[in-house]
Amino acid sequence: MPRLTRDGLDALRAELRESTRLGAPGRRVRLTVHLGTCGLASGAGKVLDAARAALEERAVDDVVVATSGCAGLCCREPMATVELAGEPPVKYADLDEKRIVEIIDEHVLGGRIVPAFVLGTGEERRA
Amino acid sequence: MKSPSDRTSSRKSLPETDVCPELASLGFFKSQRLLALRHRGLLNPEEIDEYIALGGYAALPKALFDMTPEEIVDEVKTSGLRGRGGAGFPTGIKWELARNAESKSGSKYVVCNADEGDPGAFMDRSLLEADPHAVLEGMVIGARAMGASEGFVYVRDEYPHAVRMITRAIEQAEDYGLLGSDILGSDFDFRVSVVRGGGAFVCGEETALMASIEGREGRPRPRPPYPSQSGLWGCPTNINNVETWANIPCIVERGGEWYSGIGTKESKGTKIFSLVGKVVNTGLIEVPMGMTLREIVFDIGGGVPRGRKFKAVQSGGPSGGCIPESLIDLPVDYEELAKAGAIMGSGGLIVMDEDTCMVDLARYFVSFLEEESCGKCVPCREGIKRMREILTDIVEARGKEGDIERLEELAYAIKEASLCGLGKTAPNPVLTTIRYFRDEYESHVLHKRCPAKVCKAMIVYRVVPERCTGCQRCVQVCPVNAISGPRSQPHNVDLDKCIKCGACYEICKFDAIAGDAIYIE
Numbered sequence: 078m079p080r081l082t083r084d085g086l087d088a089l090r091a092e093l094r095e096s097t098r099l100g101a102p103g104r105r106v107r108l109t110v111h112l113g114t115c116g117l118a119s120g121a122g123k124v125l126d127a128a129r130a131a132l133e134e135r136a137v138d139d140v141v142v143a144t145s146g147c148a149g150l151c152c153r154e155p156m157a158t159v160e161l162a163g164e165p166p167v168k169y170a171d172l173d174e175k176r177i178v179e180i181i182d183e184h185v186l187g188g189r190i191v192p193a194f195v196l197g198t199g200e201e202r203r204a
Numbered sequence: 205m206k207s208p209s210d211r212t213s214s215r216k217s218l219p220e221t222d223v224c225p226e227l228a229s230l231g232f233f234k235s236q237r238l239l240a241l242r243h244r245g246l247l248n249p250e251e252i253d254e255y256i257a258l259g260g261y262a263a264l265p266k267a268l269f270d271m272t273p274e275e276i277v278d279e280v281k282t283s284g285l286r287g288r289g290g291a292g293f294p295t296g297i298k299w300e301l302a303r304n305a306e307s308k309s310g311s312k313y314v315v316c317n318a319d320e321g322d323p324g325a326f327m328d329r330s331l332l333e334a335d336p337h338a339v340l341e342g343m344v345i346g347a348r349a350m351g352a353s354e355g356f357v358y359v360r361d362e363y364p365h366a367v368r369m370i371t372r373a374i375e376q377a378e379d380y381g382l383l384g385s386d387i388l389g390s391d392f393d394f395r396v397s398v399v400r401g402g403g404a405f406v407c408g409e410e411t412a413l414m415a416s417i418e419g420r421e422g423r424p425r426p427r428p429p430y431p432s433q434s435g436l437w438g439c440p441t442n443i444n445n446v447e448t449w450a451n452i453p454c455i456v457e458r459g460g461e462w463y464s465g466i467g468t469k470e471s472k473g474t475k476i477f478s479l480v481g482k483v484v485n486t487g488l489i490e491v492p493m494g495m496t497l498r499e500i501v502f503d504i505g506g507g508v509p510r511g512r513k514f515k516a517v518q519s520g521g522p523s524g525g526c527i528p529e530s531l532i533d534l535p536v537d538y539e540e541l542a543k544a545g546a547i548m549g550s551g552g553l554i555v556m557d558e559d560t561c562m563v564d565l566a567r568y569f570v571s572f573l574e575e576e577s578c579g580k581c582v583p584c585r586e587g588i589k590r591m592r593e594i595l596t597d598i599v600e601a602r603g604k605e606g607d608i609e610r611l612e613e614l615a616y617a618i619k620e621a622s623l624c625g626l627g628k629t630a631p632n633p634v635l636t637t638i639r640y641f642r643d644e645y646e647s648h649v650l651h652k653r654c655p656a657k658v659c660k661a662m663i664v665y666r667v668v669p670e671r672c673t674g675c676q677r678c679v680q681v682c683p684v685n686a687i688s689g690p691r692s693q694p695h696n697v698d699l700d701k702c703i704k705c706g707a708c709y710e711i712c713k714f715d716a717i718a719g720d721a722i723y724i725e
């Protein structure tokens with residue numbers, strides 16, 4: 078990667094916005110597992126592994142599996158967020174390896190939210 | 205009808221309908237305002253591209269090309285941002301001092317303090333793990349404003365995940381030319397390296413931290429000179445906390461004026477807290493300055509679990525202060541906390557319920573600080589030890605009349621004469637618990653009673669014969685066979701054998717057939 082200039086940075090940002098947009102080819106769904114130290118301690122690593130394995134098993138190729146830092150609500154970790162292109166994100170809490178697979182089958186692949194594990198839908202408030 | 209906030213609070217419970225609540229309407233999330241945590245949950249900290257796609261590194265070119273260094277400093281001054289690492293010193297003023305300071309060798313440094321020695325606090329760890337580029341971007345902007353060409357991120361060794369994230373972020377930023385020489389073609393050079401700290405609490409103190417970076421033993425030295433005059437290797441150095449740095453890109457991008465619109469008169473912006481202890485929703489929260497403790501503990505935290513009564517909040521970590529229920533409507537900012545005898549510290553909030561003994565709590569914090577005192581100055585080293593001895597006597601039923609006054613005298617002497625902030629703040633938990641819970645101290649000292657029934661030397665476990673059904677649950681859990689009695693008849697506790705472990709009390713309260721036949725006096 079060549080070192081960026083100011084214009085290069087702007088161009089890269091525009092390009093990334095387009096290529097990482099949900100709905101772009103190969104990006105129908107984004108599944109984010111929240112993986113801070115606290116999440117890891119409560120088993121988020123296993124949830125992530127289970128999610129990857131399940132998607133591979135089902136030969137799914139339009140789901141982006143991502144990790145991100147802490148989601149904030151320690152007592153409800155592990156957490157994951159499912160975002161289907163064009164729909165508000167759905168945050169799930171208290172997950173384990175079984176529950177994430179159920180969410181993958183129902184929500185990620187079937188488009189039906191799994192209310193039992195939902196913490197909430199939509200975005201957090203940003204300043 | 206259950207309110208949405210009840211749902212965050214009931215772990216693993218199933219919602220009774222198929223309608224899912226909106227995240228932003230849940231008690232825990234509703235009144236938070238994410239600024240330093242603006243990318244929470246949104247980006248992969250290992251991918252600089254995600255930070256860029258979300259608008260990251262937009263403040264940097266503005267600072268490099270559209271603003272003079274003086275203008276950056278002015279913007280930060282206008283914002284009213286104050287240091288998030290403890291003392292709350294105005295960041296813009298500190299930057300100005302470093303900017304105007306002469307460096308004999310020409311070098312200046314900036315440092316990110318991610319030592320976070322406060323046990324139970326995890327704001328800085330979480331920020332570094334979740335959004336390392338926000339911290340880096342803030343540091344480059346600061347370095348530009350102050351004319352520094354080198355920076356350090358000082359992270360405690362117990363934070364391996366955070367170390368990995370920030371290290372990787374530095375590499376990626378270097379690859380893109382956002383760090384290194386000629387950043388974005390601006391002629392400005394700035395490098396950052398990670399230094400791993402040994403983990404002593406006192407190493408978070410800025411002069412000790414600098415000694416540690418220089419490879420010397422991490423012990424505080426007297427100030428002045430302040431780091432902005434003579435810091436690392438004798439050069440002007442600016443140290444800010446992780447959260448302070450993470451706020452900078454927002455301030456540059458949206459303006460100091462905008463930032464200063466959030467918060468209270470003297471405390472601007474938002475603050476991240478780690479909310480832990482006897483509270484339903486534990487976690488990391490970011491709220492505007494000036495939010496009341498009530499809103500934090502009850503609306504966001506969901507109140508105290510299992511129907512217990514709220515008693516107090518410890519704010520500011522081990523050397524912070526204890527704020528009682530009577531001050532629950534206190535708006536949380538630097539001034540109000542100081543008035544209450546507590547400190548903002550780095551943002552630890554520990555909620556306590558009626559089962560907490562305030563004398564025992566003070567003893568716990570003072571013991572921690574005794575361990576962490578570097579021993580350089582006598583008032584801190586000997587004074588804290590003496591406070592711990594008196595407090596131990598009190599909780600072990602050896603308290604004497606005059607102990608409370610002796611604690612107060614010691615506390616003022618330590619505050620007065622200690623060299624660094626550790627000693628100066630160490631008496632806070634003692635002074636605040638005496639100030640707000642003096643009756644509890646008196647009860648321990650004069651009547652040898654612990655009202656919260658925590659101090660073992662003062663409690664006795666007995667069976668209430670009228671209640672006991674003789675179910676023998678307690679017999680099974682007692683580790684020293686202190687309980688006996690024939691099945692189906694009232695049992696007895698042999699007080700000579702009993703080690704006061706409380707196991708019988710717990711099992712009888714929750715599991716026994718009749719329940720609550722064992723009481724503490």
Ligand SMILES: Cc1cc2nc3c(=O)[nH]c(=O)nc-3n(C[C@H](O)[C@H](O)[C@H](O)COP(=O)(O)O)c2cc1C
Binds near residue numbers: 293317411448550
């Ligand atoms: C005993 C002691 C421990 C400290 N620990 C920390 C710490 O872990 N993190 C931190 O940012 N500041 C800590 N500080 C405060 C620093 O000395 C310094 O004031 C701060 O890093 C400045 O950054 P700020 O202006 O952004 O708050 C500590 C101070 C004392 C006296």
Ligand code: SF4
Binds near residue numbers: 578623624628
């Ligand atoms: S106040 Fe305590 S920690 Fe600070 S320098 Fe003195 S002995 Fe060391």
Ligand code: SF4
Binds near residue numbers: 677678
């Ligand atoms: S558990 Fe309680 S009710 Fe059962 S025997 Fe012990 S004291 Fe009696």
Ligand code: SF4
Binds near residue numbers: 683698
């Ligand atoms: S408090 Fe512990 S040691 Fe004492 S009687 Fe109960 S179970 Fe036995």
Ligand code: FES
Binds near residue numbers: 113114326487
């Ligand atoms: S540290 Fe627990 S959720 Fe972030």
